[in-house]
Amino acid sequence: MSDNLMVDKDLMFFVEHFPFGKEINQKSFLVTGATGLLGSIFIKCLLKMKELKKVELSIVGIARNAEKVKAIFGDAPVIWIYQDMCDALSSIEVPVDYIIHCASPTSSQFYVEYPVETINTAFLGTNSLLSYACTHKVESFVYLSSLESYGVVVDEIEIKEENSGYINPLDVRSGYSLGKKMVECLCHSYAKEYGVPVKIARLTQTFGAGVSLEDARVFAQFAKSIIKGEDLIMHTSGESSKPYCYTIDAIMAIFYLLLKGKNGEAYNVANPNTYTSIRGMAEMLSQAFNSQSKVIVKLKSNMGYAPITKLRLNVDKLKQLGWEPYFSLEEMFDRLIEYYKEK
Numbered sequence: 001m002s003d004n005l006m007v008d009k010d011l012m013f014f015v016e017h018f019p020f021g022k023e024i025n026q027k028s029f030l031v032t033g034a035t036g037l038l039g040s041i042f043i044k045c046l047l048k049m050k051e052l053k054k055v056e057l058s059i060v061g062i063a064r065n066a067e068k069v070k071a072i073f074g075d076a077p078v079i080w081i082y083q084d085m086c087d088a089l090s091s092i093e094v095p096v097d098y099i100i101h102c103a104s105p106t107s108s109q110f111y112v113e114y115p116v117e118t119i120n121t122a123f124l125g126t127n128s129l130l131s132y133a134c135t136h137k138v139e140s141f142v143y144l145s146s147l148e149s150y151g152v153v154v155d156e157i158e159i160k161e162e163n164s165g166y167i168n169p170l171d172v173r174s175g176y177s178l179g180k181k182m183v184e185c186l187c188h189s190y191a192k193e194y195g196v197p198v199k200i201a202r203l204t205q206t207f208g209a210g211v212s213l214e215d216a217r218v219f220a221q222f223a224k225s226i227i228k229g230e231d232l233i234m235h236t237s238g239e240s241s242k243p244y245c246y247t248i249d250a251i252m253a254i255f256y257l258l259l260k261g262k263n264g265e266a267y268n269v270a271n272p273n274t275y276t277s278i279r280g281m282a283e284m285l286s287q288a289f290n291s292q293s294k295v296i297v298k299l300k301s302n303m304g305y306a307p308i309t310k311l312r313l314n315v316d317k318l319k320q321l322g323w324e325p326y327f328s329l330e331e332m333f334d335r336l337i338e339y340y341k342e343k
Contacts, residue, residue, distance in 0.1 A: 002164030033103030085125030122179030238279030
């Protein structure tokens with residue numbers, strides 16, 4: 001299933017530190033966005049628990065591309081449903097205990113070029129799943145939202161779940177952030193009106209082993225530049241600041257929300273110790289990994305980048321459930337770079 005040592009290392013780390021083996025035994029999971037970064041790693045973590053801890057569970061994955069599924073999972077024991085999340089939900093042949101809704105576009109360029117599809121994927125797809133969860137009485141549901149739902153915050157304040165910044169509804173780039181915000185409201189409404197046990201994970205930018213080599217986001221570009229010994233090119237001023245989260249830390253957080261979170265509530269998911277600006281990240285990488293890679297600013301417009309914002313997320317609410325992040329920003333890049341070197 002994995003031909004990469006760093007992915008295997010991550011999966012072993014997960015299995016060794018996972019506290020909920022008994023709770024997920026004999027359960028079934030429905031995972032959307034199954035070929036995306038978090039969806040695929042979530043499924044691989046479940047498969048590794050089956051293999052090494054002999055946990056009995058069944059997995060249904062929703063994806064659009066059968067070739068991609070084959071490349072990522074081979075013949076792994078997963079029931080596959082092929083569909084776009086904007087379409088009506090296909091019939092699911094097995095009972096579902098848990099839903100993990102990861103499906104979402106992740107490219108800034110996509111948000112700008114296809115704002116309608118961005119909004120529809122967020123709203124229509126989630127509404128179908130919430131309706132299914134309501135009808136079939138699932139045990140728990142986690143919706144993966146984003147720190148972008150906070151909009152623009154320019155003050156260096158700690159952002160708790162009840163805080164909110166400004167989002168311009170007449171900017172096409174806002175389809176992603178407002179779509180996430182609207183769907184959070186939809187999740188909360190299903191919880192209040194119909195008792196659907198849905199929790200909201202407000203994820204910061206998450207990366208690690210498993211990120212595609214084609215990924216154009218700044219952390220991926222920086223990692224590839226470090227490997228090649230090239231300069232670290234910033235297409236913005238690099239002032240925007242936020243924390244980050246390693247993939248395995250995010251997967252652990254999703255399980256904590258799934259099994260211990262409060263219905264209808266949102267939880268910030270981030271490692272607060274990784275908070276930095278894009279420029280600060282570039283300077284750390286140059287210093288820690290390759291001093292030949294200099295930090296260069298080459299401003300580019302019309303790339304769909306988010307406006308300058310300072311998103312210092314407070315994660316006390318999540319930590320109260322028992323979750324703690326394991327990986328520092330330097331360790332995150334170390335593992336991503338090792339993963340890329342093997343590709």
